[in-house]
Amino acid sequence: MALLETNRIFVHFGGLAAVKGLSLSIEPGERVALIGPNGAGKTTFFNVLTGQIRPSSGSVHFKGMDITNHSVYARTHMGMARSFQITSLFPNLSVMVNVLIALQGIRRGRYDLRRYFLKDKELVAIAQELLESVALWDLRDEKVSSLAYGQQRKLEIALPLASSPDLLLLDEPSCGLTPAESSDITSRIRDLGPKITVLMIAHDMDLVFGVAERVILLHYGEIACEGTCEEIRANQMVKEIYMGSRKSVTGTW
Numbered sequence: 001m002a003l004l005e006t007n008r009i010f011v012h013f014g015g016l017a018a019v020k021g022l023s024l025s026i027e028p029g030e031r032v033a034l035i036g037p038n039g040a041g042k043t044t045f046f047n048v049l050t051g052q053i054r055p056s057s058g059s060v061h062f063k064g065m066d067i068t069n070h071s072v073y074a075r076t077h078m079g080m081a082r083s084f085q086i087t088s089l090f091p092n093l094s095v096m097v098n099v100l101i102a103l104q105g106i107r108r109g110r111y112d113l114r115r116y117f118l119k120d121k122e123l124v125a126i127a128q129e130l131l132e133s134v135a136l137w138d139l140r141d142e143k144v145s146s147l148a149y150g151q152q153r154k155l156e157i158a159l160p161l162a163s164s165p166d167l168l169l170l171d172e173p174s175c176g177l178t179p180a181e182s183s184d185i186t187s188r189i190r191d192l193g194p195k196i197t198v199l200m201i202a203h204d205m206d207l208v209f210g211v212a213e214r215v216i217l218l219h220y221g222e223i224a225c226e227g228t229c230e231e232i233r234a235n236q237m238v239k240e241i242y243m244g245s246r247k248s249v250t251g252t253w
């Protein structure tokens, strides 16, 4: 059974159809990249998957259940997580406290004072594992605001992992990073392990080709083509669609 399935998703903003009949299916353990020029509808489609917006029509199934009208919260509890935005981190709190807050948020009914949860050994152990997975454990006591941009982005990837998701959704995880930081993020995502299914939006072709098993090209809200990295690399239509928007692509083709 597919882990995630969408059936003819349409999203209209007034007269604009941002997503036009998008159907796709993602198997457990797959690593899929969604690419396409700016304005193709990638983020809008993501927002439908995570529950931030409702589609104008069509349905989303997760683990066989129709979740089209489920809240973001309900989806998180079913095992779906998306990367946080830097703006959703607490800049004046330490890295560790940010992770603990994310972990607390997942554990319903266990909101408590910081003083209390810092002593919760089990939580701290999970936080340590998470931070080590993105090489931020040594910086656990630093304020988030004092971290370099690339380190903040890594924290954004670590936080959704706090809910032990089955499906991780990442929207341009390497955006704004240096090539070295980007390649670091690429290996972190690659190392996530086979239990976590990944669907990510990416412009950085090094990230796409470094992580994805399947690449889907969106163009004007529709799937223009899809295939393995080799197929996408060799596909003339992909090149042509990207030629007009070269600025939105980084990395080596």
Ligand SMILES: Nc1ncnc2c1ncn2[C@@H]1O[C@H](COP(=O)(O)OP(=O)(O)O)[C@@H](O)[C@H]1O
Pocket (backbone or CB within 6 Å): 013, 016, 018, 036, 037, 038, 039, 040, 041, 042, 043, 044, 045
């Ligand atoms: N909230 C919104 N209201 C109106 N138009 C929107 C809204 N969000 C996105 N759009 C439009 O929908 C189209 C797809 O946008 P988006 O999903 O952000 O594309 P991408 O992430 O591929 O760059 C664009 O034309 C964008 O201007």
Ligand SMILES: [Mg+2]
Pocket (backbone or CB within 6 Å): 042, 043, 044
């Ligand atoms: Mg976008």
